[in-house]
Each structure stands twice: as structure tokens, then as C-alpha cells.
Amino acid sequence: MPLETDLRNLSYCDSRFIAKRRRSREVMVGHVGIGGANPIRVQSMTTTNTQDVEATVTQTLALAEVGCEVVRITAPNKKAAEALGEISKQVRAAKCEVPLVADIHFLPAAAMEAAKHVEKVRINPGNYADKKKFAVKEYSDADYEAELDRLHEAFSPIVLRCKELGRAMRIGTNHGSLSDRIMNRYGDSPLGMVESAMEFIRIAESHGYRDICLSMKASNPKVMVEAYRLAVARMNQEGMNYPLHLGVTEAGDGEDARVKSAIGIGTLLYDGLGDTIRVSLTEDPVHEIPVAKDLAEKAMALWSKQEDLPLGETRSDSIDPFDFQKRPTRIIELGPDCNIGGECVPAVIVKATPPVSEFEKIISEVCTTQTKFKDAKIEGLQIEIKNSSDLEAFTKLHEALHSVVKCFVLELVDVDLSILETREWPDGLSGITLLQEVKKEDAFYAASLLQFCRSQGFNLAIDCSPEALRDEVGAQLKEMGTSNLILACSGVPDIYHPLGNYRALVEAAKDFLPDTPIWIRNSPGNTLAPKDYFSDRLLESSVLSGALLCDGIGEAVSIEAEPLLEKSTTLAYNILQGARSRISKTEFVACPSCGRTLFDLQEVTQRIRSRTNHLKGVTIAIMGCIVNGPGEMADADFGYVGGAPGKINLYVGKECVKYNVPAAEALDRLIDLIKEHGKWIEPE
Structure with a gap:
């Protein structure tokens, strides 16, 4: 009932x-x-x-x-x-x-x-x-x-x-x-x-x-x-x-x-x-x-x-876990043509692992990555800044990349505000966000840093624990408002797990900085059991970012534990696509094969992918049989389904529009269908 x-x-x-x-x-x-x-x-x-x-x-x-x-x-x-x-x-x-x-x-x-x-x-x-x-x-x-x-x-x-x-x-x-x-x-x-x-x-x-x-x-x-x-x-x-x-x-x-x-x-x-x-x-x-x-x-x-941690008092939870809605936030301009918050899609930020002094190496890596992808480009480049020399090197990096990358995140490591205030910032710098880790005792410093950022037209990303935000940091910043401000949490795994940590950060922000955009940092501090291989970083990042995005949390995503720019960029976009938060390529719904399958799913999936992978925003279902009925096409625009040995049925949504197409012709007929419905573009 x-x-x-x-x-x-x-x-x-x-x-x-x-x-x-x-x-x-x-x-x-x-x-x-x-x-x-x-x-x-x-x-x-x-x-x-x-x-x-x-x-x-x-x-x-x-x-x-x-x-x-x-x-x-x-x-x-x-x-x-x-x-x-x-x-x-x-x-x-x-x-x-x-x-x-x-x-x-x-x-x-x-x-x-x-x-x-x-x-x-x-x-x-x-x-x-x-x-x-x-x-x-x-x-x-x-x-x-x-x-x-x-x-x-x-x-x-x-x-x-x-x-x-x-x-x-x-x-x-x-x-x-x-x-x-x-x-x-x-x-x-x-x-x-x-x-x-x-x-x-x-x-x-x-x-x-x-x-x-x-x-x-x-x-x-x-x-x-x-x-x-x-x-x-x-x-x-x-x-x-x-x-x-x-x-x-x-x-x-x-x-x-x-x-x-x-x-x-x-x-x-x-x-x-x-x-x-x-x-x-x-x-x-x-x-x-x-x-x-x-x-x-x-x-x-x-x-x-x-298992031994007490649940403690019931903490408020403003997220409805049964009805995914994007958390409302203010819009912040990260850089030219790169906004986050509001109804904007989440931005992708990538951390450069070479020191900024090796700016020529960073420039080469970024340009290689940017030219490889059409709809999955680096939007924000994150760089560690440890001293005045690093700021000088960053100026040269910005000069070379400002037309290639939309925004730059300067991760301040032991850089005092006085160094920033006394520095002569060159004209033409744009799309700058300062990233600073903030503890409870740093509340006044955080407020001063935000004031400086606003005077320069920069943004400030504060990385802090939920506890710090509930305490002095939130109280200090509350009166200043949320313009130019972003919140992040790079992890305190000894207290809460990373997912719970970010959820708690959102609840703390609700009381002090309610419409502040959240940056999901997949950093080493947000890793439960770090292992030095890509597949592990993939799982860690997918769980943390994907879970938060499904809950409607997250206006920017960064993969910081992966040293290769190309891999971290691709992974970030794949996570956004998997969580249905940002579509950058074709979506494939393909069954894992079983004894009912009427064709070689692995081989056919690769053939279809090779011809259609450039169709951004199109979903194609590839099903070995019709065991679950047209309902399996519920999320797909087009379906390629085994109908009989050597025969394929083609779907538009849930409707079968072509029956028993010879397998040798089926992929061409599928592409014809995509063209008929105005969703085909020629690959570059």
C-alpha cells in the first residue's frame, strides 16, 4: 500500500x-x-x-x-x-x-x-x-x-x-x-x-x-x-x-x-x-x-x-537523504568564465605536483592536458606557495597560462599575510584564490586574510575542521559575510571519516556561513588507507566526492593525491559524470554479461564506444538481452539490445523502433537513429 x-x-x-x-x-x-x-x-x-x-x-x-x-x-x-x-x-x-x-x-x-x-x-x-x-x-x-x-x-x-x-x-x-x-x-x-x-x-x-x-x-x-x-x-x-x-x-x-x-x-x-x-x-x-x-x-x-566512538548528541542534518537537491549557495567568480555556486556545474581544480619554481615543467604538463581534451579541461590550477620566491615564479606561470587556465589557487604554506600585503601584485592578474588551512586559534588571521583578498579582487578558500568553524572561525567570519569565500576540509581522519567530516562542515556552515560554496578536496588527509597506485586513489576519490555530490554538496572538486595532471583531470570529470553532476562525454549503460547474453558484450561495447564517445550528453544502453525489459532503457536516449542470435533490437528511450537488425549492420543503424533525432555531431 x-x-x-x-x-x-x-x-x-x-x-x-x-x-x-x-x-x-x-x-x-x-x-x-x-x-x-x-x-x-x-x-x-x-x-x-x-x-x-x-x-x-x-x-x-x-x-x-x-x-x-x-x-x-x-x-x-x-x-x-x-x-x-x-x-x-x-x-x-x-x-x-x-x-x-x-x-x-x-x-x-x-x-x-x-x-x-x-x-x-x-x-x-x-x-x-x-x-x-x-x-x-x-x-x-x-x-x-x-x-x-x-x-x-x-x-x-x-x-x-x-x-x-x-x-x-x-x-x-x-x-x-x-x-x-x-x-x-x-x-x-x-x-x-x-x-x-x-x-x-x-x-x-x-x-x-x-x-x-x-x-x-x-x-x-x-x-x-x-x-x-x-x-x-x-x-x-x-x-x-x-x-x-x-x-x-x-x-x-x-x-x-x-x-x-x-x-x-x-x-x-x-x-x-x-x-x-x-x-x-x-x-x-x-x-x-x-x-x-x-x-x-x-x-x-x-x-x-x-565502532567505539559515541554517537553523542543528535547532530542536525539539513540534507534530505531521500530527495537529492543541490545545496543552495551564492555564486562566486573563480576566474574568467568560471563561476561556482548557484546553478553552476562544479568546477575541476587540479594540483600541480612539481614546485612552482619548475614552472616550465608545469606549463608543459598543463598545455599537454588541455590540448588532449575538448570538454574535460583543467579549470583551476592549484600551486603550493612557500615563500616570496614562489610568488615571483607564480607571476611567470600566470603570464604563460592565464589564457589556458581559468583560475589559479595559491596554497599558502607558512606564508605570512605581511608577505602578501607588502608584495606588489602585477596588473593583469586574474582568477586568483588563496587557500589557507585555518585552525580555531587562527580565526582573526582568517578574517584579515579575507579582508585582504577582497581588497585585491581575490577569493579565499578556508580549509578548516567543522569544530573550528563552529567555534572562533565561524564567529569571526559571520559578520563579514560570504562573498569571495569558499570552504573546504582536507581531513582529520582520526576524528571522523572524510565523508562525515564534510557533512559536519556543511552543518557548521549553515549556522555561520550558510550559502558558502564547498570545495571537495580529495587530498592525502582525506584518504583512509593510502596506497600508492591509481586504482586506489580512484576508489577513495570516487567515494568521497561521489557521496557528497549525490547529497547535493560540492561546488568544486580537486584530485590532489594523484601526481599526474592528465589522470587527475580525467578522474575528476569521470566522478562528476558518474554522480550526474556534470556531463562531459557520452554516458554508456552496459550490462556485465551473463549466460543470457546474445553477443560479445565486451567487444561490441568497445566498438560502439569508439564511434560514439564524442557525443556529450547522450546516453546509450548496450544490453546483451532484454531480460529486464525496456525499463533498462529508462536512463538512456538510445538502446542497442540483443533480440535473437545475430539480431539486434534498437531503442529510442523505452520504445523499440527497429527489430531484428542484422548484427553486422546494427551499429550503423544506431548511428542513423542518433542522427535522425538530432543528437549526432561529427567527431573532430
């Missing part, structure tokens, strides 16, 4: 400022416990044809070898479900005890057969025993109850079979496959995803069956995060505590997919939610495991670090 409670009154975690793990019931999947006090479990899925027993067994063993703790295998029909018996037998004969999960969508008969052979059955509520016709119908309460009675009759047999055999179940909702019943009552929404699962959970509980995990997957990390938060809040209302399986579905491949997965999964883990995870990549599934393990290890380290 429709949810009557105001969503803002619901709670989904103990604290958004301290990472406390959510308490869930333990569900056993074979010998592997999920939830409770167990570690976060890492999962993946085979991509082979299930009826090819040898290939499926080989891939299952390979996944187990690299640390996959639960393996899912598709069972699209009864014959595939029967093959699970031989697969299980051969996996066990190889002395591998990894639990197996049958992935079921449409056929109750396949589910009933699969439950005989595996430790867990995944049911998709939108597809199971439901025909999706995208019919528009107004359901009366009596109509809706009749539908629920029909659902109870269809779903009960698999519940009773799992209960009898001691099998676990995942009730896994997908954003793209909500039933017509749910769509007509709740719309294509996170709340609809949650209510779809709740219908099935209530049926299971009516039979005394509670060996259930829950998932709320979407290709859009913001939708996925909101759905999981709502799911926990709704379970809390009804006295449920089922463990959560986290994942961003159809994330795609490469850096983009890892960024989107880290944003969605990491945001929830850092809120204390999540008991098992799968990182869905359009790649060999063994590549999913290292990413998932790294995310799990970071979250568990954070939970362990903060």
Missing part, C-alpha cells in the same frame, strides 16, 4: 557523521554467512552459457580462486536450471565449496528446479510471475489487493521450496524492471523499487521464511543510493533487518564503471550499510573481484575504527 509517512521523518542509519555498521540478521548461503557480524562478502556472476557445463564450472573455479565468496549463475529456463545440478557436482568435485546462486527472472518452474541444486535463489520481483506490458491502468484498492493475492499464489511455492531445502533467497529489485502494478501506483521511482521488494518479503514472512537478502540495483548511482536508504528505512518501520546486497547494475567498463560502482556502493558502505557486494563490469568477471575487495576492506577498516 502507498507509503503515507513523510519520508523526511524516516531514518536509515545511526549517524551520517560517524560510520556505524547497520545491524542485520545473519543469512547463511551454504557455509558462508551474510550479514550479522560477518565481514562484507564479495560476489560475482558467470558470463558463460549455463548449459555449457564445462565452461561454467571453469569460470566458477576461476572466480573462487581470486577470492569470490559467492558465485551467481543465470537460469533463464528449466534446462539451464537442470544444468546447475551437474555444475554444482563438478565444482564440489574440484574441492571448491563456494556457494552457488541461481539467477531467476521470469519462470517459476526454473526457480523450483534451481532450488534443488544451489545454495541460494535470486528472484527479481518485477519479472517473477509478472507480465510487463507497460500498460497504463488505474488500480483501485480492490484491484491492487487482487494482484497481491495472485502474486501470493505464484510466489509461495518457491518460498516453501527454499524453506524446505534450507536455501537462502535474494529478492533483487532492478530499477529497469518494475512491474506494471508498481509503475502505475508508485511510478518509476526508488520508492517503487522498495515497495516491489516489500510485497515479496511480506509473502515470504507469511510462511515463516526469513533467509532473505535484499538488493535495490540501478545504473544511476543516485537512484541506487536513494533506493537502498529507503529500503532500510522501510524495513525499520516494519521491524525487519535483512542484510543488503549492494551493486550498481549496468555500470559499463573501464574507469567509468569503477567510478560509478565506487560512488554507489561506497556511499552506502560509508553510511554503515551493506553486507555483500558485487561490482558489475562489462569485462571478464575476475576483474570485478579486486575492486569489490578493496571497497569492502576500506569500509570494514572504517567501521572498525569508528
